Amino acid sequence: MSLTDLTLHAMQQRLRNKEVTSVELTRAFLERIGSVDPSINAYLTVTAEQALEDAARADRRLAEGQGAELTGIPLALKDIFITEGVRTTCASRILENFVPPYDGTAVAKLKEQGAVLLGKLNMDEFAMGSSNENSAFGAVKNPWNLDFVPGGSSGGSAACIAARLAAATLGTDTGGSIRQPAANCGVVGLKPTYGRVSRYGVIAFASSLDQVGPIARDVEDCAILLQAVAGYDAADSTSVDMPVPDYRATLRDGVKGLKIGLPREYFIEGLDPDVQQATDDAIAVLRELGAELVEVALPHTEYAVACYYLIATAEASSNLARYDGVRYGRRVDRGQGLIDMFMQSRAAGFGPEVKRRIMLGTYALSSGYYDAYYLKAQKVRTLIRQDFLDAFAKVDVMLTPVAPTPAFRLGEKLADPLQMYLSDIFTIPVNLAGTCGMSLPCGLSRDGLPIGLQLIGRPFGEAALLKAAYAYEQATTWHRHLAPL
């Protein structure tokens, strides 16, 4: 087995047993990035020199017995995390040359542990997209089949793990941007509860929905990475001051007696038959393991996509107002005054999907339309959130497909924004409710593309979520299927 095929927890074992060094691991990944990534386009920036220096430092730390959980583990980050001294673009022309002067909290935590950062990963521009085709620096290809999308917006992160180009990654999830690409690429992704991980130093898209989470090879790797970044941060006043449990301590507790809800609104007509079959099979596996499966209702599900595309765009239009060509980013100045400079800089810097969402959000917030669109959506969000709280009064975890179909072909949905938005129909409600959700591999389609199973947990119920996911994973072999690369 090649070093790059190992899970993060297997790498930890080998580092501790002195069977491998961080420099060896880092070199193996850098070599593989050089040979494989030209066909995937997962990396926007590779920090090879820095990575090898950090790996050497990690090896010294390990030799002194001072290692932490992630010391010497080669990781990569979605290019939405600002990194001191390393170009951070958010896959946008407007930030093409932006070199942040500080690290965000999650990045600082990984660095304190001595993790090695291999580079920055491609994504949909400003995390807006479901296919990674909205990157200003080229689409990412699905490692399972290069004609298909990896999903988005953390498509570079999911493809990176599927192609074994880093041990694990951090992504962000505003409406499914960790879970949907993880499903499309046959890897494991976790969107924690809103407030569980600090957003300080994460470029903002929709501030009431954005959350940081891991994408990794298996459930245990996700638990390790979540453990490293979870917790209250004074620099993010929306992070929640609540103890972080030891996620690995309960990972192996099993699902006997666990109540798993099946929301009937998610098992709709139009669900791809392969997805339906894989989901039914997963339900049977969990029942066999001793879980109790019960039907539940999330009656406002059909309104979630509409609600999301008003709230997320409104918040985005406000957050992206900062890109004005003054403090950072691209400036286009024709010498026709300040307002013209703003308008030209933004027109030249943003791609079509970002412009579309800024326009929608500006409209939804504009005088005369605020009540009809933005306020209405916020009220519907209350109903959707209440659906989840009511369901979680009856069950511990819920189970659904991640998406109605496996990955689609490059270009297939580009001409129709609304069709693209609807591919997030099963992931969006979790962000609106603010709770946690996971995607894990549960099958392969007739075209040989991965299918993802979504487990949804109670607010701050990541431990139970990981436990259920681990029980399912260990009873099946899907996480061991590797993309043929």
Add this chain to the structure above:
Amino acid sequence: MKITRAQVEHVARLARLALADAELDALTDEMDAILGYVETLNSLDTDHIVPTSHAVPMENAFRDDTVRPSLGTMKAVQNAPAAAGGCFVVPKVIE
């Protein structure tokens, strides 16, 4: 029509986006379709529903008013397209 081309032009001005004619045409159609879709929300009676602006119930977050190190001027302006003397340089605002 949910939205007219003139409204789209107005919104582009509010959003500080200089859009070409072709972009305005395309956006008028796309926004019209999306706004048509979000009309589904109107089938719900929300008269007595409190809006949710934040998913996690939370009071105001206060902290002690203590002096801490900050980024510093040089780092703050290092990414500016134009800076001079530790200040951001912008086109003339007042004629």
